[in-house]
Amino acid sequence: MITRNAPYFKDELLPDGRPAPAPLRCTAERTVRFEEVDALNIMWHGRYPSYLEDARTAFGEFYGFSYHDLYKAGYVVPVKQMGIDYVAPMRFGQTCRIICNLHWTNAARLNFSYTIVDLSGKLLTTGYTVQLFLTRDLELCMFKPDYAVDFCLRWEAGELPGQV
Amino acid sequence: MITRNAPYFKDELLPDGRPAPAPLRCTAERTVRFEEVDALNIMWHGRYPSYLEDARTAFGEFYGFSYHDLYKAGYVVPVKQMGIDYVAPMRFGQTCRIICNLHWTNAARLNFSYTIVDLSGKLLTTGYTVQLFLTRDLELCMFKPDYAVDFCLRWEAGELPGQV
Amino acid sequence: MITRNAPYFKDELLPDGRPAPAPLRCTAERTVRFEEVDALNIMWHGRYPSYLEDARTAFGEFYGFSYHDLYKAGYVVPVKQMGIDYVAPMRFGQTCRIICNLHWTNAARLNFSYTIVDLSGKLLTTGYTVQLFLTRDLELCMFKPDYAVDFCLRWEAGELPGQV
Amino acid sequence: MITRNAPYFKDELLPDGRPAPAPLRCTAERTVRFEEVDALNIMWHGRYPSYLEDARTAFGEFYGFSYHDLYKAGYVVPVKQMGIDYVAPMRFGQTCRIICNLHWTNAARLNFSYTIVDLSGKLLTTGYTVQLFLTRDLELCMFKPDYAVDFCLRWEAGELPGQV
Numbered sequence: 001m002i003t004r005n006a007p008y009f010k011d012e013l014l015p016d017g018r019p020a021p022a023p024l025r026c027t028a029e030r031t032v033r034f035e036e037v038d039a040l041n042i043m044w045h046g047r048y049p050s051y052l053e054d055a056r057t058a059f060g061e062f063y064g065f066s067y068h069d070l071y072k073a074g075y076v077v078p079v080k081q082m083g084i085d086y087v088a089p090m091r092f093g094q095t096c097r098i099i100c101n102l103h104w105t106n107a108a109r110l111n112f113s114y115t116i117v118d119l120s121g122k123l124l125t126t127g128y129t130v131q132l133f134l135t136r137d138l139e140l141c142m143f144k145p146d147y148a149v150d151f152c153l154r155w156e157a158g159e160l161p162g163q164v
Numbered sequence: 165m166i167t168r169n170a171p172y173f174k175d176e177l178l179p180d181g182r183p184a185p186a187p188l189r190c191t192a193e194r195t196v197r198f199e200e201v202d203a204l205n206i207m208w209h210g211r212y213p214s215y216l217e218d219a220r221t222a223f224g225e226f227y228g229f230s231y232h233d234l235y236k237a238g239y240v241v242p243v244k245q246m247g248i249d250y251v252a253p254m255r256f257g258q259t260c261r262i263i264c265n266l267h268w269t270n271a272a273r274l275n276f277s278y279t280i281v282d283l284s285g286k287l288l289t290t291g292y293t294v295q296l297f298l299t300r301d302l303e304l305c306m307f308k309p310d311y312a313v314d315f316c317l318r319w320e321a322g323e324l325p326g327q328v
Numbered sequence: 329m330i331t332r333n334a335p336y337f338k339d340e341l342l343p344d345g346r347p348a349p350a351p352l353r354c355t356a357e358r359t360v361r362f363e364e365v366d367a368l369n370i371m372w373h374g375r376y377p378s379y380l381e382d383a384r385t386a387f388g389e390f391y392g393f394s395y396h397d398l399y400k401a402g403y404v405v406p407v408k409q410m411g412i413d414y415v416a417p418m419r420f421g422q423t424c425r426i427i428c429n430l431h432w433t434n435a436a437r438l439n440f441s442y443t444i445v446d447l448s449g450k451l452l453t454t455g456y457t458v459q460l461f462l463t464r465d466l467e468l469c470m471f472k473p474d475y476a477v478d479f480c481l482r483w484e485a486g487e488l489p490g491q492v
Numbered sequence: 493m494i495t496r497n498a499p500y501f502k503d504e505l506l507p508d509g510r511p512a513p514a515p516l517r518c519t520a521e522r523t524v525r526f527e528e529v530d531a532l533n534i535m536w537h538g539r540y541p542s543y544l545e546d547a548r549t550a551f552g553e554f555y556g557f558s559y560h561d562l563y564k565a566g567y568v569v570p571v572k573q574m575g576i577d578y579v580a581p582m583r584f585g586q587t588c589r590i591i592c593n594l595h596w597t598n599a600a601r602l603n604f605s606y607t608i609v610d611l612s613g614k615l616l617t618t619g620y621t622v623q624l625f626l627t628r629d630l631e632l633c634m635f636k637p638d639y640a641v642d643f644c645l646r647w648e649a650g651e652l653p654g655q656v
Contacts, residue, residue, distance in 0.1 A: 033542065033549070035374055038363065040242065057525070079209040083245075083247040084245070086242070092559070201531050202527065257396065377538030406534070406581070412574050
């Protein structure tokens with residue numbers, strides 16, 4: 001098997017050669033619903049994208065970089081690639097923490113990695129998503145839109161909270 | 165970005181050094197439901213695992229290697245790893261073909277790759293899953309269970325239909 | 329308990345006092361997915377609205393009264409009320425038929441009743457939905473839009489196929 | 493249309509003719525996810541059963557009457573009947589309160605009514621569910637199981653918190 005192990009993203013340098021700023025992090029909490037568990041009494045693997053999105057949504061709200069913020073600025077950021085490694089199963093009623101990290105990239109992309117842990121910190125799942133910037137008419141942006149450039153400038157300047 | 169491009173799995177040799185048999189293939193068809201489409205009028209990325217599973221389910225029924233067949237034999241095969249590359253969006257009412265290929269491996273795993281195409285053959289999505297063999301008590305099998313060994317012998321002998 | 333038993337809708341008379349035309353019927357078929365079954369090995373009750381919608385979608389396509397037909401005419405028809413009576417459980421791999429009947433009403437509504445049966449005809453579920461006509465801006469239509477009036481005229485004239 | 497309006501359940505008397513105790517109430521909070529919203533930018537009607545279940549789950553935990561409590565006692569309580577009245581649409585990012593009330597009944601049933609309101613108290617949805625008691629082998633209980641009888645005795649005696 002070709003395994004794509006964490007870390008899912010290579011560290012990039014800034015265009016001027018300096019090291020990129022550390023990832024930005026945000027955490028969401030969620031409890032497994034009865035409906036999410038399958039006949040084996042474990043959460044069906046196809047429900048996890050919703051868990052990853054919960055962390056990404058929390059990230060967007062915390063950093064002013066949400067679906068609505070981007071939509072108002074004229075952009076949408078659909079998922080282009082997703083990968084999930086299932087480490088330990090989750091069960092009905094179990095509460096987990098979903099931690100997402102936005103990794104710096106010079107490309108017009110959003111590179112998120114994820115870790116899901118239980119309340120004792122035990123690793124349950126890792127994963128990643130890559131998102132592209134599109135206009136509202138679903139035209140691909142070859143370069144970071146201004147809204148993202150501004151965000152990255154503040155990130156680079158260390159003006160954003162929660163850096164790892 | 166570290167991209168894990170298709171082909172997702174390396175070709176393996178049999179333990180005796182001969183080349184492994186060609187993949188086994190099966191296809192399912194499905195039409196996008198209204199509920200599967202999001203506010204952008206495209207299918208939400210988190211619905212695709214269900215589409216991949218449709219092809220896997222069709223495969224299991226066609227080859228006598230279904231959830232029920234394996235369960236009766238004492239095993240379950242949860243997904244350990246999944247990756248999806250979204251190539252072109254899908255819309256409400258669009259019918260697609262989901263093609264899955266089971267790739268030979270000497271390990272105690274099921275390695276499936278997937279291609280989703282529209283009815284004209286245009287590529288919409290690629291992906292892969294890796295499944296492990298567990299006993300019904302969710303204990304990991306380090307070796308292929310007898311049921312899978314028998315299946316692989318018939319595969320190797322060219323006795324299974326639908327090889328690519 | 330106050331039970332709302334089938335028949336869910338009272339027979340109406342036409343405005344001129346003649347009896348209303350018989351219901352229009354359409355059937356869809358669907359097989360229960362692994363992901364739809366819960367820890368009790370039966371389909372989770374919250375998945376049934378999707379099954380009812382499958383029959384409604386088939387109806388819309390058969391009669392030229394689909395989401396897209398109505399949207400092009402300027403209207404959407406969200407569900408205002410839904411009720412489901414669970415008669416017998418459904419299991420993974422089971423194929424069922426979902427039969428929907430559109431019942432005549434003089435009001436600006438779509439009144440559907442549903443029966444889900446297995447392939448031997450055994451009753452599994454009954455249900456109903458009531459839909460309203462809204463403009464695309466989600467403004468309520470107090471009267472049937474022209475598109476629906478035309479449809480009802482053809483229904484009344486017996487020009488539509490599949491009447492019960 | 494035959495409308496089944498709230499109140500969904502008739503008040504019952506106790507077997508000895510005294511009035512039944514007031515309903516028991518519990519509330520859950522939830523925010524609409526991106527994936528739950530459809531092409532009309534409103535929550536798809538088929539997602540609401542999950543919202544009702546959130547309140548029922550919170551109820552079970554608060555009162556010691558959860559899925560796990562009942563399962564340990566030997567019983568499961570599948571939904572036999574469900575009805576939902578959609579009053580006002582919900583949108584992505586909107587937070588709501590789901591209030592459930594357990595209504596007294598002498599029958600071997602659980603009769604829940606629901607109200608979903610926004611954070612200002614505006615009514616969004618009402619609904620009800622009826623659940624039956626089954627053994628773990630899915631055999632119907634004609635009478636309340638002991639676990640439920642004990643619960644009802646404490647309810648009748650006013651020993652439970654949160655009565656309306």
